[in-house]
Amino acid sequence: MCETCWELIAKADDTEFLDSLELTHAERSVLEELYKQGEDRIVEILELQGKELHEAILELNEELLIDIGELGKVLISVQAGDLFTVQFEQAIYDAFTPLFHLAGETELTVLNNDKSWSTKNKAASRFALKLKKLVPDMNGTSKDVMTRAFQKAIKEGKTPSERAVLVQEISAAATKGEEGPFSMKRAVTVARTMSTATANGGKLEGWKQSEVVTGKKWRSSKGSRTRKTHRKADGQVQPIDKPFKVGKSDLMFPGDPSGRAEEIIQCRCTMQSVMD
Template sequence: MFRSSLSDYCEKDQLRWALMCEACWELIVKADDDEFLDSLELTYVERKLLEELYKQGEDRIVEILELQGEALQEAIAELSEESLGDIGELGKVMIALHTSEVFGDLFEQAVQDAFEPLFNLAGESELLELDDEKVWSTKNKAAKKFVKEIRSLVPDMNQSSTDTLLRSFEKAIDEGNTPSERALLVQGISAIAATGEDGPFSMVRAQRVSRTMSTAAANGGKLEGWKQSEIAKGKKWRSAAGSRTRKTHRKANGQVVDLDKPFKVGKSKLMYPGDPSGEAKEIINCRCTMQLVLD
């Protein structure tokens, strides 16, 4: 079983766990995910592994965003001065960058490496909590479907970063008095974005994407665990606390539906918080979770 492999993994590397706990806790606190993690009913060892998976996923996404930033800067460097002052040409560069299959493949691999195991961890924990005689399979179809659905969400995530950069480019073009000034301003924005200090290739965005994927993975795994238990009847939406929780999610708080029915959240129908088949505006940066209903 998956849980047995977790124990073996941790026993072989206890020193590593001890060294990384403080860093992981700082990450989780910064991401404001304590309440979410508390809802998963994990053992100490499982929680530490979940934090490690979260950190691995975030690190991998940082790497992917850095590559995207470098690719943007290279593409900008190849444009003529005239093209650098044309928002239409810059838009074509951004679209080509963010629709590249290369980055789609990288995001999918990141999900498989870090967030699919998180899906399995959350799912098995819920299943064994309900029936410790049940055996969780890491080869279940739900986990593979989750990976594909997350990939389908990546274009929506990229669209927001495309819009952000194009607005910055448009402002730079308006502020430049000559073609050379406009070109320099656009190149400067591209260079800042590529460093990851601000904008769509920054650590802030990596955390946002990671949180989106981790919420989807953990909640998707929970739902699959409940299904495999064959005793769960329904599910209840639990909104994250705090003023940053969007209105549609606060309104969904307490909503109860059958296990195989979706929640109604805004105009979306979500099987669980973070469900990547829903609208991006109801998923990005979501911290909600759900509770089991047995009768």
């Protein structure tokens, strides 16, 4: 699917999710800008990752280029570097921590104006660590995608030279963001997952600090792309300190990073506060 199409999908998802929140015009404008900043940062870091991997692939001779074992070693070696670990973790922190603070402070202010939100909030730091823990899984997914693509190229080439060229072409295409783990589709997936998790995580913390919210109700997003497990969870009510039961996962909020991948990737659900 074209880059413009993915951008439109992202915008539609943003609109649907934001429509489900009770925001003033000013709050919504800030939130939309934070969403865009987060997505832009993820796009930037994925582009840099793709370039670094391609440069490593170009340094291999023909014999190594057609050895899937050696290619795997290169992938692992590159992913152990600063760009795939420290810089990616920092990018996630920089992009999504402000969103957590905004969501939490907005809810707290509405519910209990006597309480003050602090940007030094320990809950925000704990949540950032949860997001960072997703990075190894993301890198593992990137490695698996590239390995399968390289295996296919090696299998399709008739001669060693042709196989080596095909491997380099796969690497070059991935670097350009046309397909694979460094594409716009990938960036949208990562950004959407992080944004939903962060906004909902911040909301829940705001509710806890308000000391007036006792429970929470799951609100599934509408449309054909909503998962069956999430549609089934729609309307489910839990105490504020207890998880929702969604599929095979226990989720404290929609997008909870501690949940199973199939329940949090590109989740667009939100929740509603419950008070006695």
